[in-house]
Amino acid sequence: MSSERELFRTDDSQVLTETRDARMSGQGDRFNSKLREAFGSSPFILTKFDKFMNWVRGSSMFMLQFGIACCSIEMMHTYAVKHDLDRFHAGVPRASPRQADVMIVPGTIVSKFAPRMKRVYDQMPEPKFVVGMGSCTISGGPFQEGYNVIKGAEEVIPVDIHVPGCPPRPEALVYGVAKLQERIANGEASPVTVKPYELEQFGDLERDEIVDELASEIDEEDLVMRYNWADSP
Amino acid sequence: MSLQEGDEATPEIESGETELEALLDDLIVDTDDHMNAPAFVIRPDTVQETLGRLKNEAGYDHLSLVTAEEYPDRYESIYHLKKFDDPTDEVSVVVPTDSENPVSESAEPVFRTADWHEREAYDLVGIEYDDHPDLRRILLPETWQGHPMGLDYDQDRPQMVPLREHANPLQDDHRSDTDSDTMFVNIGPHHPATHGVLHLETTLDGEQVVDVEPDIGYLHRNEEQMAQNGTYRHQIMPYPDRWDYISAGLLNEWAYARAAEDLADIEVPEYAQIIRTMGAELCRIAAHMLAVGTFALDIYGDFTAIFMYAIRDREKAQNILEDLTGQRLMFNYFRLGGVVWDLPEPREEFFEKVRTFVDELPDALEEYHDLITSNEILQMRTVGTGVLPEEVAKNYGATGPVARGSGIDYDLRRDDPYGYYDELDWEVPVEDGCDNFSRLLVRMREVEESAKIIEQCVDLLEDWPEDERNIQANVPRTLRPEDDKEIYRTVEGAKGELGVYIRADGTEKPARFKIRSPCFSNLQTLPEMSNGEYIPDMIAALGSLDIVLGEVDR
Ligand code: SF4
Numbered sequence: 001m002s003s004e005r006e007l008f009r010t011d012d013s014q015v016l017t018e019t020r021d022a023r024m025s026g027q028g029d030r031f032n033s034k035l036r037e038a039f040g041s042s043p044f045i046l047t048k049f050d051k052f053m054n055w056v057r058g059s060s061m062f063m064l065q066f067g068i069a070c071c072s073i074e075m076m077h078t079y080a081v082k083h084d085l086d087r088f089h090a091g092v093p094r095a096s097p098r099q100a101d102v103m104i105v106p107g108t109i110v111s112k113f114a115p116r117m118k119r120v121y122d123q124m125p126e127p128k129f130v131v132g133m134g135s136c137t138i139s140g141g142p143f144q145e146g147y148n149v150i151k152g153a154e155e156v157i158p159v160d161i162h163v164p165g166c167p168p169r170p171e172a173l174v175y176g177v178a179k180l181q182e183r184i185a186n187g188e189a190s191p192v193t194v195k196p197y198e199l200e201q202f203g204d205l206e207r208d209e210i211v212d213e214l215a216s217e218i219d220e221e222d223l224v225m226r227y228n229w230a231d232s233p
Numbered sequence: 234m235s236l237q238e239g240d241e242a243t244p245e246i247e248s249g250e251t252e253l254e255a256l257l258d259d260l261i262v263d264t265d266d267h268m269n270a271p272a273f274v275i276r277p278d279t280v281q282e283t284l285g286r287l288k289n290e291a292g293y294d295h296l297s298l299v300t301a302e303e304y305p306d307r308y309e310s311i312y313h314l315k316k317f318d319d320p321t322d323e324v325s326v327v328v329p330t331d332s333e334n335p336v337s338e339s340a341e342p343v344f345r346t347a348d349w350h351e352r353e354a355y356d357l358v359g360i361e362y363d364d365h366p367d368l369r370r371i372l373l374p375e376t377w378q379g380h381p382m383g384l385d386y387d388q389d390r391p392q393m394v395p396l397r398e399h400a401n402p403l404q405d406d407h408r409s410d411t412d413s414d415t416m417f418v419n420i421g422p423h424h425p426a427t428h429g430v431l432h433l434e435t436t437l438d439g440e441q442v443v444d445v446e447p448d449i450g451y452l453h454r455n456e457e458q459m460a461q462n463g464t465y466r467h468q469i470m471p472y473p474d475r476w477d478y479i480s481a482g483l484l485n486e487w488a489y490a491r492a493a494e495d496l497a498d499i500e501v502p503e504y505a506q507i508i509r510t511m512g513a514e515l516c517r518i519a520a521h522m523l524a525v526g527t528f529a530l531d532i533y534g535d536f537t538a539i540f541m542y543a544i545r546d547r548e549k550a551q552n553i554l555e556d557l558t559g560q561r562l563m564f565n566y567f568r569l570g571g572v573v574w575d576l577p578e579p580r581e582e583f584f585e586k587v588r589t590f591v592d593e594l595p596d597a598l599e600e601y602h603d604l605i606t607s608n609e610i611l612q613m614r615t616v617g618t619g620v621l622p623e624e625v626a627k628n629y630g631a632t633g634p635v636a637r638g639s640g641i642d643y644d645l646r647r648d649d650p651y652g653y654y655d656e657l658d659w660e661v662p663v664e665d666g667c668d669n670f671s672r673l674l675v676r677m678r679e680v681e682e683s684a685k686i687i688e689q690c691v692d693l694l695e696d697w698p699e700d701e702r703n704i705q706a707n708v709p710r711t712l713r714p715e716d717d718k719e720i721y722r723t724v725e726g727a728k729g730e731l732g733v734y735i736r737a738d739g740t741e742k743p744a745r746f747k748i749r750s751p752c753f754s755n756l757q758t759l760p761e762m763s764n765g766e767y768i769p770d771m772i773a774a775l776g777s778l779d780i781v782l783g784e785v786d787r
Contacts, residue, residue: 067429069452069783070478073523074562077551080544095425112374113422113430113451115396120423142471145462146455147381147388148373167562199396210391214376223396230389 050187057101057127058089058184061177064100064124065093069107071134071167078170090177097123102180104173105159108136108143109150115225118199121157129184131176132159135166142166151232155197156225160189196231199223253324256286268495268720270323272311277330280338281364284312284326288343292316293324296344296630297723298749300734301354303384308335308360312347313721313734313749317627317641320649320730325721330360339365346630349757357382357457372450372786382457415443422451426531426772429782433759435771442763442771447756453786460746465493465712466569469746474563476748477784480519480551481727483512483558486567488748491651492722492733493569496714502703503653504694505571510653511587511690512557512566514683518594519550520727521676521683524634524779528673529605531776532614539604546597549590556583569712571705576694587691594684598677606674615669619762619774622667629761630754633729634679635778638672640665645725657689669770669777676779711741721749728752728779748787752780 063085067075078085085091094100097120109117121130130153135141137153144151153159160183163176183189203220205211218224253271254261260283263274275283287293293314300311312326330337339362340347351362352371359380362368370377374394379386420426420433427433430451436444456472463469473485487509494501501509526543533539551561556577558566566573577583605611621631626639636643644661646654662678664671716739723732729751738744755778763771 065425066423069429069454070475070562072429073478073480077544077548081541082545082548097423108452108454110451110453111377111392111394112453115394116422116430116451119396142475143454143459146458147386148453148455169561202393202395210378210393213378214393217376218393218395225394225396227392227394229391 054185054187058181061090061102062092062094062100064097064103065095071106074167075106078173083170100124102129104131104133105137105153106133110148114150114156118156130159132162138162197225199225267325270325272325272327274327277328277337280340281343284340284343294627296346299350300747301358301360302745310337317643335360336363338363341365345628346754359383372453440767445760445763449785452782456787457746461743464741471565477781479523479781481516482564483516484726488724488731488733490567491724492720492735496720497712499570499706501571504702505704506653507690507693508572511687514686515550515554517683517727518680519547521680522547524676528776531772532611570708575704584691591684591688614773617668618770619669620667621758621762625761629758631758633751634672634675635755637663638675639667657686659685669773672777713741750784752784756780756785
């Protein structure tokens, strides 16, 4: 054991009390925002409801905390100091998909992970948006020829914005997110179509050689994702 | 030589090889010569006997890697053995099995670490291991058809992957029939505490972990296949950056560079070696910073102070690396025989920048010590939890900060010197607490040592005569190492012993390229550390292992 292991105790005689005092006496104008001042005496603004909603949506995006591969390191840097995605109203990573609106897909998707990613995507509440980060989510990137690599996130879930790069610089990701916000504010979203790789019940699949071979291993009700590699781009 | 047999007739002068031959006399079928070590060919049913003798009587206590490959007429498993006391003392055991019925004896009873390595060999190449406790696929989904690193694999064949594990996250525990009070919980593959896409199948009894089983392969990107598809000279080098992508790019590139340079007999100029050493240590600092930051994130569960501090310091290191290599993360800076370009101009400014970074590090580390290591809460969570005794760590082939936190004085930079390390003055930090806290301390102290190394490199580079700045050796445009040359070389990556095995076949592409990932072996120790402990301790233990899934799954 090293000598640095003595327990350290906090000196609590110095704890600041100013904030507490201010709260107790009720002074301060915590409820008067700068925006409110800017509007002057009128407490109303006039706009279309949809437009307002889209603006709100784009201006407060909760990101899914979702790390896959190398790109997620740059994504962490984008969230953290220096680049600080929070400045663009899009910084709070949420660990649960049920609380998130935007999923940044940061990395290579392989056969074993695609069904899980699809499930996570399905768990996010509407309206939801996807930013594909890195070449891997566009085409499989450097691993495109791999026997196990999905040739792009778009094979599994719809993607609104693609940010190319390997990995994209944080600035590029910020730009991608800003572009997404612009699209949301304009009420645009990419159409949701059926993707080549969907989760299906095993029993519903057309019977062929591989289905027969696996029939003893997989239950009829199990969800499966079937990869037809020969048809991949 | 730590030969323990009482045979006093073995004189010192006799070379290790003959001693080994004498030891394995009745088992050796044939000998082979790998470039790094003597290789003994044995019969598939004598694996345990051979490895047992080598481990217990000749002191080869480190099973570094199991390589499996298919030849047109046979399968082969190669066990690369080393000594923790002296990693330059290596021996390979080659086990050929016939192609019709590829069954070989498992080495798992002798070396625990063989468990996963052999599962991988089974999964990707298709060799079966007798007497293996749990032989199933490890990287690919269970329903996968065929063995992709075999010779006749058809990549266009459709595959089917079920989504089974998540059908019902709370299900009856099937593991123990006697005790029905346990609960089965999936942690991951999408979970903030698993550092990527790791899936932990955990069986709980109340708050305690009865059993945890890492399920990996969610980031299996076929790195070995990619390397086998690329030519030695230029096409392989970009991939190592993506094995351990926590900014450890240059350290990984060095693993490939070292193996390929030795294979093709290339001498790297001294000036380039110094640049490499400096760059690699900058990467180590960046990698350890993230390890410390995310470890604190796991313990405290906040995205605030420590994580941000760590990122702040990483940004500094990354800026320097960007000046040097042109990229923030995927450097692709090494070339066989040297590095791609010289230090950036103006050199003075660059040196100044590196100096400032190194000079500010002690203060930064002081902050970390204030925030982390001297913090009561963190101490309560980490001191004495996640205990990994020395012998267990060795048995699992743990290396890097994990081994050094368990009192194993093993660092390839010193013990198997490469680059410029043996000319410089630095130390190998070792802690013998064997717990989460020790591993954390080792990383923090390694950052200091790396800073020392960088400082000395800068001094050397500054005074280097201008007309001797040779950054690359003369390397032929196309490299075609001779047929049947085999080499296994390791370097000290950020996470531990990172190795590359290459078999050449006379063409410009490797016939077999195998990566020894330190994280793969380190992660295997997780059940040892956390079974019987509380869940938070398991999370802390996982954080202290500092795995990166890109390297675990490759
Ligand atoms: S795009 Fe490049 S950096 Fe991003 S995950 Fe793929 S390989 Fe890694």
